[in-house]
Amino acid sequence: MRNQVVLSTPDESTWQIDLLDIVDEHTLFPTPGASPPTKIGIDFGQINYINSAGVRVFTRWLRSLAESCPNLELTFSRLPTSVLRIAESSRLVAAPTVVTSVYCEYFCDTCDETKQILLENSPALTIGNENCDKCQISLEPEILPRTFNYIAGFAPKSTVKAAR
Amino acid sequence: MPDDLPGHSQNEPTIGICKDLGADKMVGIASEYGIWHLVHETPPHYESDVKTAEIMLTQLETFLKYPASSILTPETAGTEQEQKLLSFDKQFSCADQKLETVEGLESHLLNWKRSKHFKSEVLLAADELFTNAIYNAPYVGDSQNPTSVPRTKEYGNNPDIRPARIFLACDGTRLLIGCEDSYGSLNIDTLIERLKVCLQQGAEAAIRWTDGGAGLGTYMILRSALAYYVGVLEGKKTVVCCTYPLTHSRMEMVRNLHFARDKEVGKP
Numbered sequence: 384m385r386n387q388v389v390l391s392t393p394d395e396s397t398w399q400i401d402l403l404d405i406v407d408e409h410t411l412f413p414t415p416g417a418s419p420p421t422k423i424g425i426d427f428g429q430i431n432y433i434n435s436a437g438v439r440v441f442t443r444w445l446r447s448l449a450e451s452c453p454n455l456e457l458t459f460s461r462l463p464t465s466v467l468r469i470a471e472s473s474r475l476v477a478a479p480t481v482v483t484s485v486y487c488e489y490f491c492d493t494c495d496e497t498k499q500i501l502l503e504n505s506p507a508l509t510i511g512n513e514n515c516d517k518c519q520i521s522l523e524p525e526i527l528p529r530t531f532n533y534i535a536g537f538a539p540k541s542t543v544k545a546a547r
Numbered sequence: 548m549p550d551d552l553p554g555h556s557q558n559e560p561t562i563g564i565c566k567d568l569g570a571d572k573m574v575g576i577a578s579e580y581g582i583w584h585l586v587h588e589t590p591p592h593y594e595s596d597v598k599t600a601e602i603m604l605t606q607l608e609t610f611l612k613y614p615a616s617s618i619l620t621p622e623t624a625g626t627e628q629e630q631k632l633l634s635f636d637k638q639f640s641c642a643d644q645k646l647e648t649v650e651g652l653e654s655h656l657l658n659w660k661r662s663k664h665f666k667s668e669v670l671l672a673a674d675e676l677f678t679n680a681i682y683n684a685p686y687v688g689d690s691q692n693p694t695s696v697p698r699t700k701e702y703g704n705n706p707d708i709r710p711a712r713i714f715l716a717c718d719g720t721r722l723l724i725g726c727e728d729s730y731g732s733l734n735i736d737t738l739i740e741r742l743k744v745c746l747q748q749g750a751e752a753a754i755r756w757t758d759g760g761a762g763l764g765t766y767m768i769l770r771s772a773l774a775y776y777v778g779v780l781e782g783k784k785t786v787v788c789c790t791y792p793l794t795h796s797r798m799e800m801v802r803n804l805h806f807a808r809d810k811e812v813g814k815p
Contacts, residue, residue, distance in 0.1 A: 407674070408698045432671040434678070435763035436698060439754050464664040465671060468770045473750035473763070488662050495794050497662040 397422040402430045406437035412444040419452040428461030471533045482537040489522035491515040508535040562600045571746040583806035603807035615716035635715035642703025668771040675764035676726035680711035684730040695759030725788035733785040774803040
């Protein structure tokens with residue numbers, strides 16, 4: 384099975400979920416029981432893609448969490464480009480989720496090389512200058528400004544307070 | 548969107564030449580005006596995609612038989628060029644073959660220097676095309692299954708499913724992934740309307756919550772692909788292809804769309 388959800392529970396009120404490879408129609412997310420978690424962290428760093436049926440499974444699960452865990456703190460980390468493309472439109476990333484980091488791809492117009500950089504959403508999501516490892520020239524970030532701004536809006540609360 | 552397109556008649560085969568149009572506007576034009584070939588006048592693929600549109604409009608059978616060369620090298624579309632361009636070609640006929648198909652593609656994509664995330668988006672397209680060929684093509688259109696069927700083993704491993712194929716091709720600047728099924732049941736009007744809903748209302752509002760497809764697959768492919776091509780010979784064959792840029796940043800690209808369908812000779 385390539386679609387896997389690995390759940391660990393650092394303490395009784397916290398779930399850490401690592402998504403591996405593929406989220407699709409067969410993916411089973413954990414269901415909160417009698418004592419639901421108050422914090423869930425989801426790491427997308429090892430994911431390959433979420434297909435259309437997976438978007439539905441994930442969205443349905445997020446909706447059920449909103450009902451069963453009313454004061455839940457939901458944190459997403461290491462969101463890849465393939466998920467960012469659908470994040471806003473599908474509301475996979477929506478309030479009150481916090482996004483701590485995303486992957487940004489950079490492209491070299493000269494040699495066609497690509498590079499991925501993990502951008503931290505703290506103190507604020509910033510696209511830095513990256514140079515091509517081969518040509519040493521400045522690379523173009525492959526993230527839409529609209530997507531960037533949308534995701535930047537889900538910065539951790541402590542970061543937002545600090546900025547104010 | 549223009550209020551009117553001068554000189555255009557709904558049933559007239561037309562290639563629409565676009566300038567900086569977003570996917571939502573392009574799909575809107577395809578829906579409202581029946582212009583099913585929309586090509587941006589931007590290099591480097593403008594001339595090539597206009598020729599592909601000509602092939603799809605005037606010799607759809609050529610496109611359906613030689614899709615990779617009709618798209619990547621339309622001047623020389625045919626058996627020889629098709630074989631040169633194809634680098635991966637796998638037949639499948641049941642849902643249980645999805646894993647080996649996606650893994651086969653994944654191994655093949657290791658040869659390309661684009662990033663892991665780029666490859667993920669190609670694999671996502673493969674996943675969606677495979678699923679459509681197994682769960683939609685054999686079933687949609689009949690009175691019991693107007694849209695799609697549940698993603699169960701019963702439907703997915705039905706021994707009566709006719710073989711389909713997924714293929715990859717490359718011309719050095721574009722990577723093409725395509726899928727061919729032997730049903731020709733894809734309803735292009737429905738597909739365009741579905742895309743329109745996704746683009747106008749967002750994926751969340753467009754999700755189908757029933758057991759069949761979520762109805763987002765093509766929309767998700769379109770968000771990452773350079774161009775999208777659909778050819779249907781009704782009742783016989785459907786070919787869907789999309790291309791991805793290998794030599795340009797995807798931030799700079801504009802999308803092209805192509806839809807074409809025909810009936811078998813002699814059929815009403």
